[in-house]
Amino acid sequence: xxxxxxxxxxxxxxxxxxxxxxxxxxxxxxxxxxxxxxxxxxxxxxxxxxxxxxxxxxxxxxxxxxxxxxxxxxxxxxxxxxxxxxxxxxxxxxxxxxxxxxxxxxxxxxxxxxxxxxxxxxxxxxxxxxxxxxxxxxxxxxxxxxxxxxxxxxxxxxxxxxxxxxxxxxxxxxxxxxxxxxxxxxxxxxxxxxxxxxxxxxxxxxxxxxxxxxxxxxxxxxxxxxxxxxxxxxxxxxxxxxxxxxxxxxxxxxxxxxxxxxxxxxxxxxxxxxxxxxxxxxxxxxxxxxxxxxxxxxxxxxxxxxxxxxxxxxxxxxxxxxxxxxxxxxxxxxxxxxxxxxxxxxxxxxxxxxxxxxxxxxxxxxxxxxxxxxxxx
Numbered sequence: 001x002x003x004x005x006x007x008x009x010x011x012x013x014x015x016x017x018x019x020x021x022x023x024x025x026x027x028x029x030x031x032x033x034x035x036x037x038x039x040x041x042x043x044x045x046x047x048x049x050x051x052x053x054x055x056x057x058x059x060x061x062x063x064x065x066x067x068x069x070x071x072x073x074x075x076x077x078x079x080x081x082x083x084x085x086x087x088x089x090x091x092x093x094x095x096x097x098x099x100x101x102x103x104x105x106x107x108x109x110x111x112x113x114x115x116x117x118x119x120x121x122x123x124x125x126x127x128x129x130x131x132x133x134x135x136x137x138x139x140x141x142x143x144x145x146x147x148x149x150x151x152x153x154x155x156x157x158x159x160x161x162x163x164x165x166x167x168x169x170x171x172x173x174x175x176x177x178x179x180x181x182x183x184x185x186x187x188x189x190x191x192x193x194x195x196x197x198x199x200x201x202x203x204x205x206x207x208x209x210x211x212x213x214x215x216x217x218x219x220x221x222x223x224x225x226x227x228x229x230x231x232x233x234x235x236x237x238x239x240x241x242x243x244x245x246x247x248x249x250x251x252x253x254x255x256x257x258x259x260x261x262x263x264x265x266x267x268x269x270x271x272x273x274x275x276x277x278x279x280x281x282x283x284x285x286x287x288x289x290x291x292x293x294x295x296x297x298x299x300x301x302x303x304x305x306x307x308x309x310x311x312x313x314x315x316x317x318x319x320x321x322x323x324x325x326x327x328x329x330x331x332x333x334x335x336x337x338x339x340x341x342x343x344x345x346x347x348x349x350x351x352x353x354x355x356x357x358x359x360x361x362x363x364x365x366x367x368x369x370x371x372x373x374x375x376x377x
Contacts, residue, residue: 001329002370006357007179008357010202021257028042028046029253030042032044057268060196063188064188065217067246076176078224078225079215083221091143093105094147098151098338101145126302127162136166143171149180149304154304178202184268188214195219200255200262283303306356306357323373
């Protein structure tokens with residue numbers, strides 16, 4: 001199989017991840033923080049080491065606390081539902097947001113009465129910074145939520161510029177780094193991010209079952225999840241300080257061990273270089289097929305790892321089935337859990353796009369095979 005659905009989850013993982021998962025299942029499957037015996041202490045040590053590696057990765061050591069969750073969707077829900085919102089609050093999102101943000105923000109607006117506003121796009125589907133600045137001046141932001149990299153088009157959003165503008169109004173800034181963590185160097189303080197949410201199983205090259213968020217020192221969220229923490233068990237209140245304030249339930253030590261192994265060999269510069277080369281190669285090849293319509297922003301400095309397109313005369317899911325059945329090529333088709341951006345792409349007559357998610361282990365030969373298959377249509 002030629003796997004080109006890496007935007008959903010990266011596959012395969014580095015061999016060191018599989019080895020770590022096997023070892024952890026056999027030797028580390030204990031409740032960290034719940035026992036003083038050596039095995040439990042070893043589980044706690046791998047959790048602490050992984051947290052320290054992530055803090056370093058995001059340049060956030062001494063700047064933020066880190067909280068583990070079962071996924072980035074859980075992290076975003078916990079963060080957004082932990083905000084102190086009222087009917088006077090104004091939430092800004094981009095048209096590129098995933099449903100982990102879009103549906104959560106919608107429900108927040110229903111529950112709190114907060115208003116949700118969309119950041120404007122230019123004709124070539126980039127964030128219009130001048131209009132956004134004006135928008136902020138008319139309706140001051142309370143919260144600004146952005147993903148770093150679109151899971152539909154691969155567009156790299158201008159997070160630093162928008163968060164800097166948001167900072168002038170004292171807004172809380174939340175970065176969804178699901179697609180970007182491990183691929184783009186995300187400097188949390190330099191980006192003016194108050195919260196950064198990440199997924200372990202995407203470009204961090206770890207397994208399913210582990211995600212989380214980093215929260216800047218001095219930012220406090222409401223207690224959304226409650227339960228056992230392994231500490232102060234006779235007290236009914238959750239701990240007041242992070243990360244214990246936000247970490248209820250047993251931690252997925254096995255998944256964390258897999259993520260830890262991935263982080264030990266992670267080379268962001270090499271990862272990005274590989275995906276840059278293949279993205280440019282794919283865009284050029286698709287652009288040469290008359291029946292293919294590319295979807296999104298095609299400045300190669302602002303597009304990375306993900307490419308969406310449609311083929312005239314076909315529904316997108318039809319193309320996906322043909323690629324799978326006849327060529328053993330796995331791609332993603334449809335609307336990609338991102339409801340807003342498809343209003344701008346004009347892909348609804350095709351029932352969404354054909355999305356190519358390039359991964360660290362893909363090659364030019366994989367791209368050539370895809371292009372040959374598309375040309376055969």
